[in-house]
Amino acid sequence: MPDPAEALADTQFEFITFSAGGQSYCLEITQIREIRRWTPVTALPHTPADVLGVMNLRGAVIPIFDLSARFGLGATPGNERNVVIVAAVNGTTIGLLVESVSEILSVEKSAIQETPDIKSEATKHSIRGMISVDDTMVRVVNLDAVLENSTGAAQ
Amino acid sequence: MSMNSIRDTFFEECEELLEALVEGLSHMEEASDDMEVINAVFRSVHSIKGGAGAFALDRLVNFAHAFETVMDKVRDRELAVDEKLMALFHRSGDQLSDLVASARDGTDLDPTAEDSIVKELESYLGPEAKAEEFSFSAVTLDFDGGAPIDLPDLDLADEASDDQQPKENLFEVHFRPERALYENGHEPLLLFDALAELGPLTVEADLARLPDFDSFDPNDAVISWNMSLVTPESETTLHEIFEFVEGLCELNISLSSQAPCSPKPEALPVETASEPEPIAEVASVAEQQPEPKEPAEISIAAPDIVLEKQPEAQPSALPTAAAPKETRGPKPTLRVDLDRVDRLINTVGELIINQAMISQRIEELDLPTVAHLTNELEAYKLLARDIQEGVMAIRAQPVKPLFQRMSRIVREASDATHKKAKLVTVGDSTEVDKTVIERLADPLTHMIRNAVDHGLETSAIRQSAGKEPVGTIRLSAAHRSGSVFIEISDDGAGLDRERILAKAIEKNLIAPDVELSEPEIDNLLFLPGFSTAGQVSNLSGRGVGMDVVKNAVQALGGRVSIASTQGKGTTFTIVLPLTLAVMDGFVISVGNQTMVIPISSILETIRPNSKDIHVIGTDSQLVNVRGAYVPIVDVAHSLGLEDAKARETNGILLLVSTEAQDLTALRVSAIHDQRQVVIKSLESNYTAIPGVSAATILGDGKIALILDPEELIKLAHYNPLDPFAQNTKMELRHA
Numbered sequence: 001m002p003d004p005a006e007a008l009a010d011t012q013f014e015f016i017t018f019s020a021g022g023q024s025y026c027l028e029i030t031q032i033r034e035i036r037r038w039t040p041v042t043a044l045p046h047t048p049a050d051v052l053g054v055m056n057l058r059g060a061v062i063p064i065f066d067l068s069a070r071f072g073l074g075a076t077p078g079n080e081r082n083v084v085i086v087a088a089v090n091g092t093t094i095g096l097l098v099e100s101v102s103e104i105l106s107v108e109k110s111a112i113q114e115t116p117d118i119k120s121e122a123t124k125h126s127i128r129g130m131i132s133v134d135d136t137m138v139r140v141v142n143l144d145a146v147l148e149n150s151t152g153a154a155q
Numbered sequence: 156m157s158m159n160s161i162r163d164t165f166f167e168e169c170e171e172l173l174e175a176l177v178e179g180l181s182h183m184e185e186a187s188d189d190m191e192v193i194n195a196v197f198r199s200v201h202s203i204k205g206g207a208g209a210f211a212l213d214r215l216v217n218f219a220h221a222f223e224t225v226m227d228k229v230r231d232r233e234l235a236v237d238e239k240l241m242a243l244f245h246r247s248g249d250q251l252s253d254l255v256a257s258a259r260d261g262t263d264l265d266p267t268a269e270d271s272i273v274k275e276l277e278s279y280l281g282p283e284a285k286a287e288e289f290s291f292s293a294v295t296l297d298f299d300g301g302a303p304i305d306l307p308d309l310d311l312a313d314e315a316s317d318d319q320q321p322k323e324n325l326f327e328v329h330f331r332p333e334r335a336l337y338e339n340g341h342e343p344l345l346l347f348d349a350l351a352e353l354g355p356l357t358v359e360a361d362l363a364r365l366p367d368f369d370s371f372d373p374n375d376a377v378i379s380w381n382m383s384l385v386t387p388e389s390e391t392t393l394h395e396i397f398e399f400v401e402g403l404c405e406l407n408i409s410l411s412s413q414a415p416c417s418p419k420p421e422a423l424p425v426e427t428a429s430e431p432e433p434i435a436e437v438a439s440v441a442e443q444q445p446e447p448k449e450p451a452e453i454s455i456a457a458p459d460i461v462l463e464k465q466p467e468a469q470p471s472a473l474p475t476a477a478a479p480k481e482t483r484g485p486k487p488t489l490r491v492d493l494d495r496v497d498r499l500i501n502t503v504g505e506l507i508i509n510q511a512m513i514s515q516r517i518e519e520l521d522l523p524t525v526a527h528l529t530n531e532l533e534a535y536k537l538l539a540r541d542i543q544e545g546v547m548a549i550r551a552q553p554v555k556p557l558f559q560r561m562s563r564i565v566r567e568a569s570d571a572t573h574k575k576a577k578l579v580t581v582g583d584s585t586e587v588d589k590t591v592i593e594r595l596a597d598p599l600t601h602m603i604r605n606a607v608d609h610g611l612e613t614s615a616i617r618q619s620a621g622k623e624p625v626g627t628i629r630l631s632a633a634h635r636s637g638s639v640f641i642e643i644s645d646d647g648a649g650l651d652r653e654r655i656l657a658k659a660i661e662k663n664l665i666a667p668d669v670e671l672s673e674p675e676i677d678n679l680l681f682l683p684g685f686s687t688a689g690q691v692s693n694l695s696g697r698g699v700g701m702d703v704v705k706n707a708v709q710a711l712g713g714r715v716s717i718a719s720t721q722g723k724g725t726t727f728t729i730v731l732p733l734t735l736a737v738m739d740g741f742v743i744s745v746g747n748q749t750m751v752i753p754i755s756s757i758l759e760t761i762r763p764n765s766k767d768i769h770v771i772g773t774d775s776q777l778v779n780v781r782g783a784y785v786p787i788v789d790v791a792h793s794l795g796l797e798d799a800k801a802r803e804t805n806g807i808l809l810l811v812s813t814e815a816q817d818l819t820a821l822r823v824s825a826i827h828d829q830r831q832v833v834i835k836s837l838e839s840n841y842t843a844i845p846g847v848s849a850a851t852i853l854g855d856g857k858i859a860l861i862l863d864p865e866e867l868i869k870l871a872h873y874n875p876l877d878p879f880a881q882n883t884k885m886e887l888r889h890a
Binding site: 040041042043044045046047053054055056059060061062063092093094 | 501504505508748749794795796835836837839840841844845846847850852856857858859860
C-alpha cells in the first residue's frame, strides 16, 4: 500500500494502538476515520466467521470484521470495552472490532522495524512492521491484507 | 462565458436537435408530405449546420449543408420522397450524428461513408449544387471577407433560373441585441453581412443608450441598430437570418413601401467593431472584416439565399416568422448538474429514514393520547414521500431517445444481414431513471441486433411462410405495478429449441441426458459462453452472449425473460425497478433477523394450515394453494441462517412468481410492516451476497437486508450434482 507519509522522510508517525486477540496492534492515525462503541450489527448470510455483519454509519452500509478472528486468534469475546475502529482503505470504509483502544503512539520512522521472516506467509503479509514500546511489541496492521481476503477481492 | 462552455452548449443542443431529427424522419416515413414534419427536419439540420458553422466545424457544416439542400428541395416540393430517398435521409441522419459525435470528442471519422452519402445527396440536386455548397461558409465565424463569393456568374445564373420576380422591397429593420446575445457568442456584424448579401444595406448605429464612461459596463449591450435593406427577398428570409438570435434581441422587421432613403453620413459600419465585445476572439475576427457594405455590393443575391428562400404560402414558416417573439424562446427547462440532483436524492433518502426513525421513537414512547400526533406524523410521512417522488421525477426521463437510437441499430443490422426490418416503438414517453436508461443502451442494442440477426428470417423465407416480407421488431415500454416493462419482440421464426439444446450440449453447458422444459431450454441462451449463430457474423456473434445482457439487467435490479412461439417470433421482456433509490417492501422476520422483501415480487401472503403442507421426497415441502401444489422455500435455510432441522410448519408463506419457476412460496417467520425503504448498496463497501440485493436502514437505525426472491429460490435449488443447477450457481457468482 502506498503510504503517503512514507514520502516525507524523517517525520513523526502517529499510531493508535489497540488490542485484539490479546495481542497489541496499531494502525496509522491517518487511516482511521472514527472509533465507535460496539453496537449489535446486522449479520450477513454466506459470510465467513470473521465478517460480523454490516453497520449503519450515518447512512452508509459498512462491513464489520472481527480483527482477532481475521488473524486466526479466535472470536473477540463480548465486553463493554469493545470498540469498532472505522478505517478507510482504497475508497472503501470498513469497521474493525477490537477488544479495546489504548493510546496514541508517536514514533520516528526509524523506530518501525520490518517484519522479520516468519513461518506464516499470511501473518507476514498482514503485519507491515513492528514498534517496540516499553518492552511490548506493537504490530502495525496492513489494512490492505485485512480487506483482501475478506471482500472476495479475487472477483 | 468561455468559448468552451458555448461549445458544450452547442453540443447539448445538437443532441436535442438530432433527437428531433430522428423523430421527424420516422414521422416522415408515415406521412411523407406533411409539411410540418419536413420543416421540423429541415430546421434541425439547419440549426446544426448554423451552430457548427460558428465553431468552424467544416466537415459537419458541409455535410449538413448537403443534407439540408436536398431536404429543402423536398420542402419546396421539387423532390418527391420515395423509399430510396427516405433510406438516404435515415443514413444521412445517422452520419450527421456520427459527425457531431466526432466533432465533440475530437475523434477522426472515416470519410468514406460520408463521401458516398454526400454524393448520393448531390445526385438529387441540379448542377448548381456545387456552387451552393461553396457559398455557405459565408456565415461562419472564421469567414474572411471576400472569399466566399468567388463565383459571381453562377450566382446570377441562380437568380435567373429561380424565376425571381424583380420586385424590390424596402425593409426597415430595428435590431437591439440584449446582453445574452453576446454572451451566447453571436456577432451582429455577421448578421449584417448576411443581410447585406440580400441587397444594398444601410446600417445606422443608435448610440443613445451609451452610458457615461464611468458607468460603462463592457459586458452590457447598449448599441442598437436601424437598418434599411432593399431586396427582392421576402420578410421570411430576413427573419431566418435572425433565427439564431431569436429571443436574444429586440427585432422589428417592417416592410416599408417608401423609396430607399440615403444612408446617413454617421452610419459607419465600423462602429460595430467598437461595440463592447465580451468575447475577445470574436471581436478580433470582427475587426478584420471589411465593411459590411462591400460584400453587399459584390453579391447582390448570394446563392445562400436560394437555400433559405421559402415560398410565402408555406404554412409553418409564416406563423413562426410573424409570431410575436415573446411566445418563442426555448422551452422552459433547466439544465442541472447531475451531481446536484444525486446529492439531493441522497439527502431525501436520509430524510425518509429519519422520518421512519422519528415515527418509531414516538411509538416507543407509548404516549397516552397520541391521536393528533399520529395525524401529524402521517402528514409528515406523506410530505417526505412527496418530496422524494418529486426528486426522483427529476431523474426520470422518457425512454424516447433510447428507443430512437435503436431505430438506427435496426437499420444497420438489417443492412448488414440483408434482411428487411422495421422498428415499431410503443410507449416512448414512459419515464425511467436516467441511470437505468444509460445502462440499458448496450443490452438493448445487443438484443435488437440479435432480434434482426437471429430472430428474423430473410424476406424470401418470410414470404414463403406467408408473412410480410419486412420483419417487424417491436420495442415497447410501459409502467406496470411499480416496475418498468421493456419488451423486445420480433415476428420471426421463434427460437429453434433443438438447436439451442444441441448447442448447449456441444458446449458442455449441460449434460447430454438432462430433460429440460421449454422455458428451461430458452433460458439456456442466458448461460455464459452460449452463442447460437452457426457462424460468427460480424453483427451479433462477438463472443458476448445474452449472459452479458442478463448481467447488465440484473445489475440494475431487473430481470430479463424470454418467450417464444414457433413460427410467430420471440419476445424478450426486461423488468426493471422504477427507481434505483427507493422501493416498497415488507419488513419481515427471518429467523431472528429483520429483513425486507420487495412488495413488487409478492403475489399473495398465506398463513397455511398444517394440513395444506405436504412433504415430497426426503425434505421438499409443497403447499396446497387452491388446489395447486407450490414448492416451499425456507428463506432462513436458503440464506444459510438455520439448519434444515429448524424448519417448522408455521410461519408465513409469501407467494412469489419468478421467471425460472412459475410459483414458489417463501417461508418467513413473520411480516411486521409495509414501508418504503431507501436502497443502500452492499457492494460499495463489501461485496455482493447471493440472495441479497441490497440493504436498507430501518427506523431504529439498524440495517436490514433486502432479499432477492429470484436468487433465493435459485440458492435453495442449488444441487451440486445437477449440472444445470451448477451453471446457475456459477452465474450467481458472476452477477
